[in-house]
Amino acid sequence: MTEELNPKFSFETLVVGAANRLAVTAARTVAESPGTAYNPLFVYSPTGLGKTHLLMAVGQLAKELVPQVRVEYLTIDEFVEAYNAAVAAGQSEALRSRYAQVEVLLVDDVQFLTHRREMQAELLRITQELQSAGKQIVLTSDSPPSEIEDLDERLLSRFDAGLLVDIAPPDAETRLAILLRRAEERGAVFGDGVLQAVAEFEVPNVRELLGLLNKLVAYQAVSESPITPDGAAELLAGEVRTEVPMTTGPAPALMDPGEREAAPPEARPDEFADFLSDVAHTVEEQVDVWRSKLGKAIMRWEAEGYRTARLEQLLDQDMPIAVERVLRQYERDIERLRSTQATMTKLDAERAEDPIFYDPDCLEEVDQLVQTALQEVGPPPGPSAAWALSSFVGGESNKVAHSAAQAVVAQPGTRYNPLVFAGPTGVGKTHLLHAIGHELAGGPDAVVACLSAQQLIDELVEAIDGERVDAWRTRYRRATAFLLDDAHLLVGKERTQEELFHLFNELFESQRQLVFTMAGVPHEVEGLDDRLISRLEGGLVVNVASPDRELRRAIVVGKLEQDFGAADEELADYLAARPADSIRGVLGLLQRVAVAAEAQGVLPNAALAREMVEGAAPPRPRVSTGVRTSGIMISPSGGVRSREKMVWFWPDPAQRVIEEMT
């Protein structure tokens, strides 16, 4: 047993081509994470194709990554020798315990175990022990385990349970790459095309290829003129031992009839052997094709950090499997994991790193985890049921807004997106916003977020404070419609504007409906981010004007009918004639009349209204309320309380009064 690894034999000095890529990748994987990926890893190939190089490279890399790791490289001959010596000295137990300490065991030339039953049993014991302790074993041989004569069935099945990979003779490109690298290492310089000419020789292994290079170097050293490609080909032609070509090629030349009788059957002595080799080649390819596909898939997904137990179990089977189908399903599961993990990352980045998100056999648990996290986050605030589209009173001044709202309800996300209602306070913007939200919330799987900008700001501040911004975002990004009241309140709130900008983009791109209300058209709102302005104006911006007399009357009639069953026409006419710049103002006045009427035990009427309005005290000086909000509240009795100012014009302009309603 030796611990010495030839430093020349590293992954860096290994030329990788199609013929050995799988083996090299597998070897690198086990070196990087010994005992976890493929255990044992069994590499087989004819001689001279880099098995020992690969084996030592595994040891080098494992040591490089974890210097204290115990790596042992041994050939079967050394193993036999050490074992015999230990038995002779009565120290076989000591030898075993020594092997048990090894963390990466590299065994070369396993084919020499043929007919050595005791050694096979010993290796089996060591393999079992190391494997159960999670230690890595890498083995090489010149043939697959199944073809090693007289190999113990238990060893065979153990090798089969790991990953079996072969190394084929290098293709022309790989041969050229090897030649170029070795020539460079040796400082040998050749003319154009010389190494290409050498690479054309189909040598069966790398050693012989390097032999050709040696000869070329030696020849050039003594040659006066630089060697040419043709010269190289000629020089090496006699040296090359190429493999027997396979079957394909031109049809055999046919003999003349005259030759037929004379041709002895021995003229084609190898026909059957040739046939047999062909069949063997095809069978090997076909029988092991699923195992190879599976091995490649395992390597790929393991490299990406996914658990491949499901695929590895299949590798243990003797029976081939419908590999394509299995892999397709596995990939679908990974896709699902990825998408679920992406959702989880938004909800809780830390929990999204749970190993369970890398295990396609835990899909249900993963879904459950995300569902729980979603429940913890809760749905976004929804629209109020108090404002229905059917109770919205339409008139000339809000005709466009009303019809746009209906269009959005009919074709959310596509007809007008975003839809922006701009106008003074109290003209019904909030009503329309909630009404749209209410309608959209009735759709299948609808998640309608409907809230005021102030609420959005407050929530964001709270989320930042609680370091739950991702979850906060997810809450809104799930929304199928996003409706924001009083968007002008975002002025000066840069972070919220930033968040809204991203949220807007995401929802808009997936054609989810966005509706906003604002005190004015977006570009007139000073302090609003230009990116937001351009996006808002990219949709439909509808001005909602103060209600005209006709609309005011309709509102009063509607309210009276709703509250008292019938409308007093005179009262309706009187109130509609009062100037008001908002629906809320009209309703506020009506509310006052109703309260007074109730106090007097009569129904609201025009005389009472006239008395209240015309006998009202002179207004107090106007008090600025700073930022104006819709601020509307629904009282338990169903009436509307407002803290809005009301303005109306008396019939006599000289008696104009501004009254602050409270």
Added chain:
Amino acid sequence: MSLVNFTTREITCKIVYYGPGRSGKTTNLQYVYGRVPDDRRGRMVSLATQTDRTLFFDFLPLELGSISGFTTRFQLYTVPGQVYYNATRKLVLQGADGVVFVADSQARQLEENVESLQNLQENLLAQGAEVRAMPLVFQYNKQDLPQDLVLSTQELDDALNFWGVPSFPAAALSGTGVFETLKAASELVLRKLSQEEPA
């Protein structure tokens, strides 16, 4: 039939040599038989008439040994070419994994070739198989006859090989093209291994 048995790790391929009477099917098998080492070949069973025409069928089992852990066996059959032995042909064709159609290259035999090919199609269809799905190769035998008597490979391809499957010129008596044909048929049959989902 099960071409490959993964439980017992056995591969058994049944290849049937089909074609008109006297096209050289038995000669193909005899040549193969002559090239196989004694320990690899079973007894060639040939039921022939007194005039050496195949009466029932020829059967040549080949033991190819263990390949990738699979005990691999080839069974080569011929069918009687004469038209009136169709029942036997159907029987032999049953469970075939691949077919070698041995055509007689002589120009005057073209019609017999066509008839036999149609018969192959019919018999396969009767078994619920399709020529397109069956590994098939053509062998244009007797190419060693004088050129003015035989059709060229190209002409025979045009006349018979509608599916563009591999075809080989051959002179079965001397062995030319015999193993090439067998190899191509074997490869086609074995390539189907990975396409077929195991039971």
